Amino acid sequence: MRDLPRILRRAAGSAALGLLLGAAACAEVDGSATGAEGSDPRTLTVFAAASLTDTFEELAERFEADHPGTEVEFNFAGSSELAGQITEGAPADVFASADTRTMALVVDAGAAEGEPRVFARNSLEIAVPPDNPAGITGLADLAGEDVRVALCAEEVPCGAATRTVLEESGVDVEPATWEPDVRAALTRVRLGEVDAALVYRTDVIAAGDDVTGIDFEEAAAAVNDYPVVDLADAPQPDLAAEWVELVRSGTGGGVLEAAGFDVAAPE
Amino acid sequence: MRARAGSRAGVRVAAGRFPWLLAAPAVLGLAFLVAPLLGLLLRAPWSTFGTRLLMPEVREALVLSLVTATAATAVSLLLGVPLAWLLARTELPGRRVVRALVTVPLVIPPVVGGVALLMVLGRRGVLGQYAYDWFGYSLPFTTAAVVVAQVFVAMPFLVVSVEGALRAADRRYEDAAATLGATRGMIFRRVTLPMVAPGVAAGAVLCWARALGEFGATITFAGNFPGRTQTMPLAVYLAMQESPESAVVLSLVLLAVSLAILIGLRGHWSGAP
Structure with a gap:
């Protein structure tokens, strides 16, 4: 079901990228993000707690600007619901939860790739x-x-x-x-x-x-910690890692702070 | 009776060629509807089924669901049957528009229906603000609000079904009663209603089932409070947030109870097979 739109998007993206190539704009494409599939538009799928909606959408604009041809797709919902979807095998690259308890469910199910990192706090x-x-x-x-x-x-x-x-x-x-x-x-x-x-x-x-x-x-x-992690079955593992990096960066922190979060001290 | 009717139908099919052209999609359709159900049964945590079932919240939600769905059906009958009659038997100007309006709740997402109800009947709603200012009464977050939400979503099923039955009924009986001097009210009660009783019953069952499963409008308009506004679908949704196993158990309970009631009613009413 998900494949058809992806193929269409890929086809449309290839055409667009063809134009870009003609303009020699490909030099801007970040090498590590695109790698061998450099000419393919890619989709990073982020599952995030509903309370992250505004900040993550803002960060997605920056991410897409830094990674031409990459699209960030979100699934915003309650953390527990998202954790359930991930452990049931929903295709996602990154999970950002609104509490550590829900994150533990995903980690315990073996669905996390790296170590979850707390990037923000909310009260x-x-x-x-x-x-x-x-x-x-x-x-x-x-x-x-x-x-x-x-x-x-x-x-x-x-x-x-x-x-x-x-x-x-x-x-x-x-x-x-x-x-x-x-x-x-x-x-x-x-x-x-x-x-x-x-x-x-x-x-x-x-x-x-x-x-x-x-x-x-x-x-x-009751201060809520927001952990983020890249997922084990991520279709786009390198993009997932970069998203986690962006969220924990100074840029990410600025956006989060403006929205009312306490930003966790960088580790 | 019914068993014999069934076997007779079987004989009739056997006499001709088996209708593969219809049977194949029919079986596929049935499988499509039943497969998710089997999924629930297979994934059900049978070992802890009993303990999850006996939690007081489950009984509370189930009772509330049955009571509100029944109340919503009663209200729908009271308002919906006359509405269906109006649509089927009068030359109401703009009848087409009215009929389209009746089906609006079937089309809009129930959550939007719930928001719409809040806009009108909420504490600051178009009408609700007066009830609150004058009498200090506000409807949201009460059991009555659950019934209101269910009526909004479920009544169209009854109206559509009864209107169809009225259109199909032979009007000559009503005309005959009229020539014999019966009043309009008498004709409606003694001739029309008995004639369309199966349609009304079918509509009421549909309406009840829809009310029982109502979620979106209820949680939006009535909120969620155990014993007061938390019906089974709401309990299922919240259980889903924490323990999908409990959600499966609750769903199966709702399913079993409603199936038992529906099958029981079908045999009892109308004699429809």
């Missing part, structure tokens, strides 16, 4: 509508009787972080809904259906003026 923040109808100022306010709250379901990474924070702080929150991923929880705030949600700081920044973020001390109890 929880309270998201409220701009007018903050329930007057939330801190975590304890979420336990109020008339406060309607959306939390991430415990099955997904942001939910695990939520549980840790609530357990450590002893705040007892009864949410209106357990959302299946962090963006769904944020959407509840955007639509004004809830008074507050616990989401990642990066999601608050991505939402712009639609929501207001409130930092709270207790968030330190």
